[in-house]
Amino acid sequence: MTTPEQSQTVRVAAVQAEGCYFDLAGAVKKKTCDLIAFPEVWIPMYPGWIWQRPIDFEMASLYMRHSLKRDSAEMRTIQNCVAANRIAVCLGYSENDDDSLYLAQSLIGRDGAIKMHRRKIKPTHVERTIYGEGSGGSLLNVVEEEGVGKVGALSCWEHSQPLVRYHTYSQGEQIHVAAWPPMNYYSSFPEKSALWSQCREGAHNLSTTHAIEGNCFVVLASSFYTQAGVDRMQLGDGKLYHIGGGGCACIIAPDGRKLTQDLGEEEEGLAIADLDFGEIQKVKAMLDVHGHYSRPDLLWLGVDTREKRQVRAELGGETTSP
Numbered sequence: 208m209t210t211p212e213q214s215q216t217v218r219v220a221a222v223q224a225e226g227c228y229f230d231l232a233g234a235v236k237k238k239t240c241d242l243i244a245f246p247e248v249w250i251p252m253y254p255g256w257i258w259q260r261p262i263d264f265e266m267a268s269l270y271m272r273h274s275l276k277r278d279s280a281e282m283r284t285i286q287n288c289v290a291a292n293r294i295a296v297c298l299g300y301s302e303n304d305d306d307s308l309y310l311a312q313s314l315i316g317r318d319g320a321i322k323m324h325r326r327k328i329k330p331t332h333v334e335r336t337i338y339g340e341g342s343g344g345s346l347l348n349v350v351e352e353e354g355v356g357k358v359g360a361l362s363c364w365e366h367s368q369p370l371v372r373y374h375t376y377s378q379g380e381q382i383h384v385a386a387w388p389p390m391n392y393y394s395s396f397p398e399k400s401a402l403w404s405q406c407r408e409g410a411h412n413l414s415t416t417h418a419i420e421g422n423c424f425v426v427l428a429s430s431f432y433t434q435a436g437v438d439r440m441q442l443g444d445g446k447l448y449h450i451g452g453g454g455c456a457c458i459i460a461p462d463g464r465k466l467t468q469d470l471g472e473e474e475e476g477l478a479i480a481d482l483d484f485g486e487i488q489k490v491k492a493m494l495d496v497h498g499h500y501s502r503p504d505l506l507w508l509g510v511d512t513r514e515k516r517q518v519r520a521e522l523g524g525e526t527t528s529p
Contacts, residue, residue, distance in 0.1 A: 216481040217355055219243050219382060221428045221467070223456035224475045225436060226252030243296055244384040246430040247362045248310055250275050250300035253388035253430060254337060255448030256440045261336045266440070270337070274303035277313065277324065290319030295352050297360050299386040299428070301338075302326065308338050312360045312386060316352050323350040327362045328371065344514040346371070349378035356381040356484065359423075363387050366413040367404070373508055376421040377497045381487060385414045385427045389453025391472070400446035407455040411465075418459040422491045424466075424482050425459040431473050458482075461490045 220243045227250070247253060251273040256266055275281055289296050295317050302311035310327035325348045326341030327334075349359035359380030365371050366385060375383070393406040403409055410427070418425040431454035432442070442449045452472030458480040460466050467478040494500050 216483050217382070218479065218481050219424070219426050219458065221426045221456040221458055221478040222246060222249070223429050223431065223454040223470050223478065224249070225433055225473075226250065226430055243294060244426040244428040245297065245299045245386065246428045247299045247386040247388045248301045249298070249428075249430055252436065252440075253448070254301075254440070255389075255432065255437075255442050255445070257333045257336055258447040259442070259445035259449070261333050267337055270301065271303060271306055271308060274301035274308055275311075276303045277311070277321070286315055286319040286321070289315045289317065293317045295355050295358070297358065297384040297386070297428075299362065309341065310334070310338050310362055312348075312362060312384070314350055314352070314358055314360065314384075317354070322352060323348060323358075323360070325360065327365060329365075329368075331364045342515045343512040346374055346510060346512050347378075348375055349380045358382045358384065360384040360386065361417075363410075364413075366417055370508060372417055372420065373497065374510055376423075377508070380421060380423050381484060382482065383417055383421060383423045383425045385410075385417065385425050387414075387427060387429045387455065389431045389448065390429060390455045391450060391453045395450055395452070396446075398446070405447070407453070410455055411457070414457075415459055415463045415465075418461055419463045419490075419494075420496050422461050422487050422495060424461060424480075424486075427455065427457050427459065427478075429453065429455045433473055461487050 222245045251270065254270055256263055296315045298313050298315060300311055302309040310330055312325050313321050314323040316322040325345035328341040328345050330338040330340065349357055351357045357380045359375050359378060361371065361375060387410050390407040390410040393403050393408055414425050414427045432451050434451050437443055437449065437451055454470060454472045454474060456470060456478045458466045458478050466480040470476050
């Protein structure tokens with residue numbers, strides 16, 4: 208087994224691309240590029256309409272029909288493509304589980320197998336009108352992939368939750384996939400209809416904090432809206448996600464430096480960087496918040512990683528699932 212420590216560098220790519228709106232087949236076809244980290248719910252694109260129309264049965268039903276099932280022919284097409292190209296992929300998508308939707312991320316290894324699957328543990332604000340929550344297994348969000356390293360993942364404002372971040376750090380991730388939806392500049396909202404933390408600046412700030420605290424490289428993937436997308440989701444009269452743009456992909460070093468040049472807000476492409484894992488050792492020598500720079504005698508984190516299923520038998524204090 209060749210580990211990243213034995214090789215000099217690992218090359219990673221952050222996707223900045225517009226999703227295929229309500230087009231599951233088209234999204235799967237578009238997926239056949241050699242990419243590693245995809246934005247939040249890139250399939251079938253972030254549902255921006257929920258921020259102005261929490262109840263829209265027609266749009267929600269259409270979105271549901273084009274969301275991706277983890278065990279499906281479309282997912283197998285993606286897995287086969289990954290295996291054929293031998294490039295690990297972290298895919299962000301709206302997961303359809305018997306017509307319940309979840310903000311999901313799957314790490315597909317270079318052999319095409321799904322090595323890690325998780326759901327956003329707390330959808331943000333109006334996201335809860337269409338998405339359910341992840342359970343304990345979604346906290347097990349770091350996996351080691353041969354020739355790549357220990358890869359972890361979180362979605363969007365999960366990066367604002369310090370306990371979730373700390374548990375992710377504790378699993379020893381070396382590369383962190385930060386999946387974000389379109390994030391416009393704060394100046395795009397002169398009427399102050401968005402918080403600074405809901406904008407591009409906030410996404411970069413939280414992702415940089417994760418890199419510094421976690422002693423890891425952060426691969427920030429982001430989607431964006433074109434005017435066609437704004438029109439397709441009927442966003443024009445809203446206060447958020449009602450304008451084009453929002454792409455903010457980049458790659459961040461463990462000391463917080465940005466390693467890539469920004470693309471244009473509506474420019475489809477990849478942010479690519481070669482990662483030297485020796486940089487992780489340099490910063491850990493100074494700062495390791497889950498190692499030598501911690502005080503577990505004073506402060507510690509309790510975690511329940513059990514997957515809580517809707518139907519389960521409670522036997523003698525232990526839980527078994529059918």
